[in-house]
Structure formats: C-alpha cells, structure tokens
Amino acid sequence: FEEDNCxxxxxxxxxxxxxxxxxxxxxxxDVEDWRGGGGEVRRFKMDLxxxxxxxxxxxxxxxxxxKVNPKVDGIRHKYSFxxxxxxxxLRLTKQDHDTQEVFKWLGQDVSRELPWQPVFIPEPYSxxxxxxxxxxxxxxxxxxxxxxxxxxxxxxQDVAKxxxxxxxxxxxxxxxxxxxxxx
Numbered sequence: 413f414e415e416d417n418c419x420x421x422x423x424x425x426x427x428x429x430x431x432x433x434x435x436x437x438x439x440x441x442d443v444e445d446w447r448g449g450g451g452e453v454r455r456f457k458m459d460l461x462x463x464x465x466x467x468x469x470x471x472x473x474x475x476x477x478x479k480v481n482p483k484v485d486g487i488r489h490k491y492s493f494x495x496x497x498x499x500x501x502l503r504l505t506k507q508d509h510d511t512q513e514v515f516k517w518l519g520q521d522v523s524r525e526l527p528w529q530p531v532f533i534p535e536p537y538s539x540x541x542x543x544x545x546x547x548x549x550x551x552x553x554x555x556x557x558x559x560x561x562x563x564x565x566x567x568x569q570d571v572a573k574x575x576x577x578x579x580x581x582x583x584x585x586x587x588x589x590x591x592x593x594x595x
Contacts, residue, residue, distance in 0.1 A: 424451040479532040519570040526551045533590040558582040
C-alpha cells in the first residue's frame with residue numbers, strides 16, 4: 413500500500429530457502445513427523461522521494477501461508493491470517509500488524525491436530541477488516557482422519573467442522589483462494 417509518499421510492503425521472508433513438503437509422505441498420508449516452517453514477517457518501506465528502503469521485522473514470529481481480506485488488497489491493513497510454528501505445532505492465527513499481537517484458533521487440540529492452507533472468506537456486507545471466516549483442512553495426526561474447520565475470524569473460534577469419512581485421505585496442501593461472484 414502507499415502512505416505518506418512511501419510504498420509499504422509486508423512480506424514473509426526466509427533466511428534460507430523453505431523446505432518443501434515431502435511429496436512421497438504426502439501421497440501416503442504419513443505427515444506425523446513433518447512440521448511446516450515459516451518465515452519472519454517483515455515490513456519494507458520505500459520512500460518515493462529519496463528512494464531509501466528500510467525494513468522492520470516482527471521478532472519471534474514464524475509465519476506462513478498469509479492471507480488478507482481481499483477488501484484491503486493494496487491498501488493499509490491491520491490483519492493477516494495464516495499459520496505459525498508454535499513450539500513445533502502449526503497453529504491457525506490472526507496477526508495484528510499494528511500491535512504485533514497473535515490471536516490463535518481457540519478450539520485446536522494442539523496435541524493432535526495439524527491445520528494447513530487457510531482460506532479467508534470475507535463477510536460480504538461488513539466493512540470490518542476481520543469480519544469473515546477462515547477455512548482450513550485439519551488432520552488428526554494419530555488417526556489420519558481429516559476435517560474442514562470454519563473459524564469466525566473476529567473471535568478465532570470455530571463455528572463448524574465438516575468431517576470426511578474415516579480413512580478418506582484429503583491432502584493438506586490444497587492451495588486456494590476465495591473468489592466472489594459468478595463465473
């Protein structure tokens with residue numbers, strides 16, 4: 413976004429190339445020992461008058477799969493949604509870029525549930541930036557069962573879970589986005 417004659421860009425940066433998900437394990441459903449990594453959220457600011465570029469980081473924040481409300485694409489925004497590495501467990505989160513607070517999905521059983529690839533769906537008739545839902549596939553690691561969770565992004569509490577039949581493998585890496593309208 414542009415503000416005060418500066419272009420500001422929030423980016424997830426890696427100190428080294430990120431390690432990809434092991435494809436052979438994904439095909440067999442064996443992901444128990446795999447944990448995703450993330451990068452550091454950095455804000456780059458380029459002064460359009462001087463050309464000077466500065467950056468500031470977000471300490472101790474291992475963040476990945478960032479999403480924002482499409483209503484704020486290209487303008488100043490307060491929130492990003494994604495996953496963090498929280499002591500070796502992936503957690504769905506809402507990140508406040510102004511205060512650097514991290515709000516975690518409250519209903520997650522971190523001892524067994526692995527969420528991934530969240531998709532943000534905005535509330536169509538609200539101007540609030542965090543009004544909407546986050547959906548994500550979640551794997552119960554001990555059983556291998558999968559469900560889709562729907563989380564209220566204002567409260568970070570789940571409002572629905574759609575369970576798939578036992579033994580039905582649903583890949584966690586379903587990259588996607590929500591597109592509103594008719595196609």
